[in-house]
Amino acid sequence: MVAGSWMFFPPPVFNVTDPDGNKVTDEAILDYITKSLGPESCYTSSMRSVGVKQSTDHTSIELTGSDRPGLLSEVSAVLTHLKCNVVNAEVWTHNMRAAAVMQVTDEETGSAITDPEKLSRIQELLCNVLKGSNKSRGARTDVSHGVTHTERRLHQMMFADRDYERGNNEELDEKQRPNVSVVNWYEKDYSIVTITSKDRPKLLFDTVCTLTDMEYVVFHANIDAEGPEAHQEYYIKHIDGSPVKSEAERQRIIQCLEAAIERRVSEGLKLELCTMDRVGLLSDVTRLFRENSLAVTRAEVTTRAGKAVNTFYVSDASGSPVDAKTIDSIRQAIGQTILKVKGSPEELKPVSQESPTRFLFGGLFKSRSFVNFGLVRSYS
Numbered sequence: 103m104v105a106g107s108w109m110f111f112p113p114p115v116f117n118v119t120d121p122d123g124n125k126v127t128d129e130a131i132l133d134y135i136t137k138s139l140g141p142e143s144c145y146t147s148s149m150r151s152v153g154v155k156q157s158t159d160h161t162s163i164e165l166t167g168s169d170r171p172g173l174l175s176e177v178s179a180v181l182t183h184l185k186c187n188v189v190n191a192e193v194w195t196h197n198m199r200a201a202a203v204m205q206v207t208d209e210e211t212g213s214a215i216t217d218p219e220k221l222s223r224i225q226e227l228l229c230n231v232l233k234g235s236n237k238s239r240g241a242r243t244d245v246s247h248g249v250t251h252t253e254r255r256l257h258q259m260m261f262a263d264r265d266y267e268r269g270n271n272e273e274l275d276e277k278q279r280p281n282v283s284v285v286n287w288y289e290k291d292y293s294i295v296t297i298t299s300k301d302r303p304k305l306l307f308d309t310v311c312t313l314t315d316m317e318y319v320v321f322h323a324n325i326d327a328e329g330p331e332a333h334q335e336y337y338i339k340h341i342d343g344s345p346v347k348s349e350a351e352r353q354r355i356i357q358c359l360e361a362a363i364e365r366r367v368s369e370g371l372k373l374e375l376c377t378m379d380r381v382g383l384l385s386d387v388t389r390l391f392r393e394n395s396l397a398v399t400r401a402e403v404t405t406r407a408g409k410a411v412n413t414f415y416v417s418d419a420s421g422s423p424v425d426a427k428t429i430d431s432i433r434q435a436i437g438q439t440i441l442k443v444k445g446s447p448e449e450l451k452p453v454s455q456e457s458p459t460r461f462l463f464g465g466l467f468k469s470r471s472f473v474n475f476g477l478v479r480s481y482s
Contacts, residue, residue, distance in 0.1 A: 121303070157249045160189055160205040161215045163224070164255070166263045167232030167241035169200040171419050172392040174401060176231045177202070178385035184224055185209035187381040191403040192252045196365035199265040200232075203252045204403075209381050214247050221245050253304070257311050257362060266354075266361035280363045282356045286345050292321065292337040293345040295355065299363050301332040309334060312362035316355065317341045368400040370417035371424045372444040375436070379410040387412070390435055394428050395419045 120126050165177065174193060181188060186206040193202035208215045215221055225243045232241035242263075280299035287294055297309065306325065313320060313336065322337040339345055346352050375387060384403060391398055397419040403412045418424050433441050 157247055158214050160207050160213070160247075161221070162246050162248055162250070163202075163204045163206060163228070164244040164246075164259060165200070165202040165204070165228060165232060165242070166259050167200055168234060169195045169198050170234060171397050173200060173231070173234075174202075174398050175385070175388035175392040177204075177228060178388050180227050180231055181206060181224070182382040182385040184220065184227070185381065186215065186224065187212075187379070188384045188403055189379070189405040190252075191384075191401065192256060193401050194256050194260065194365050195399065196260060196361060197265045197268060199260065199263055201256050201259045201263065201265075203250075203255055203259075253307070253366075254311055257308065257365075258315055260361070260365055261312065261315055261358065265365065266357040268357070280360055282359045284346055284352045284355050287337070290337075291345055292339060295334075295336040295338055295359070297332075297334040297359060297363070299332055301327045301330060302367060304366065305332055305363065306334070308362045308366055309336075309359060312358055313338060316358060318355075368415040370397075370399045370415040371429070373414045373416060373429075373441060374444055375410065375412040375414070375441050377410055377437070377440045379405050379408055383410055384412070387414075387436065387441075390432050391416060394432055396424065396428065396432075 118126060126132060167173075178188065181204075185208065187209055189205050189207055191202060191204040193200065193204075195201075206215065207213055208220075215224070225245055229241055229243045232243065280297055283296050285294050286292070295313075299305070305327070310320065318338040318340055320336050320338055324333075324335040326333045346355065377383070388398060391414070395418060396416040398414050398416055400415040401413065403410070405411070416424065418428075429443060433443075
C-alpha cells in the first residue's frame, strides 16, 4: 500500500475480481499486474512524476489552471493550430480548478515533438489559455517526453495546486461530501483515519495515493465495500514516525481526502465517441459541445490502433438537464454511429460528491478486505 510499510512482514496478498465480480482469467491482465507490482515496475516516490520512462512516441503535456466553460475546446484548438495530434488524454476538474495530462504527437512525424522552439510555443500559448481572465490563481504548463501513471499524476498535480482549499463562497451540501474523521490513538501512537462515502471504481486507489503523497505510512487498514457505501479505516503515521500533531494538520488531512474522493467522480451525461483518429478530432468535437452550450465535466481520450475511443461527461452549461434535442443535433453532425449516448438526458442527475461548479474536463471495489501490516485478504 505504501512503499516500505511491509519491509519486515510477509508480502501482501490480494484476492481480486473483475468489474463484474468474476475471477480474473485473462492471462494478459494477470501478466500486466505481475509486471506492474514486480521488480520490473518503475515506481518512484518523487512528487514530480510517478514511474517515469522516456518515450519517443509522444510528448506529454501537463496542464493546471482555473476551470471555466469551453476550456477544453480552447486547449484543443491551440494544439490543432500548432499541428499537434492528441492521442491520449485524461482531464479532471474539482473546486473550480482543472488539471490534464495530454499525450500529443507531431502531425508531420507522428512521433514526439523534439523542436525546442515548437515546445516553447506550445507552453506559452497553452499557459495563456489557462490563465484566461483569472489573475487570482496561477496556471502551469509542463512539457516532457516521459511516460507516467496518468491518474496518479493527476492526483499529484491537483494536490500541488491546492484544489482541496474551498473558497468562502463555495456552498456544498454537507450530505454530498464524504465523511472523513481523524483521531489519535495515543496508547499506540497512531492516528486513525475513517472515511465513509459512496462506493465507486478506484476509490481505494484515490485514497491511498493521497495519503502517500502527503507522506503518511499506512500500518493497518480495514476496508468494507460490500454495499452501496464504502467504509475505510487507516492507522497511519507520518514518515517521521509521529501521529497527527495539530488541529491544522488534522483539518488538512480531512480536506485532502475529501478532494481526492470528489475530484475523479463524473457528473453529467456520458457520451462515447469511436472513429478513426485524425488531427483536430478532439478540437472539432469539443467545439460542437461548446457551440451547443454543453460543458464537459470530464474526458478520457485514447487512441487504439489508429482509432479514437473517447469518453465525455457533459452537462448543460447553465446547470439545467441536457436537452435530448441538443444531443440529437450533435449526433447528427458527428454521426449517429460514431457518437453514442450511454444514458438518457431525462435521467440526468449528479452521481458524485463533486461540486456542481465544474465546467471543463474533467476497478470497482466490491469486496471486503482486511489489511494488516502488509497482509491483505479479500472476501466475496
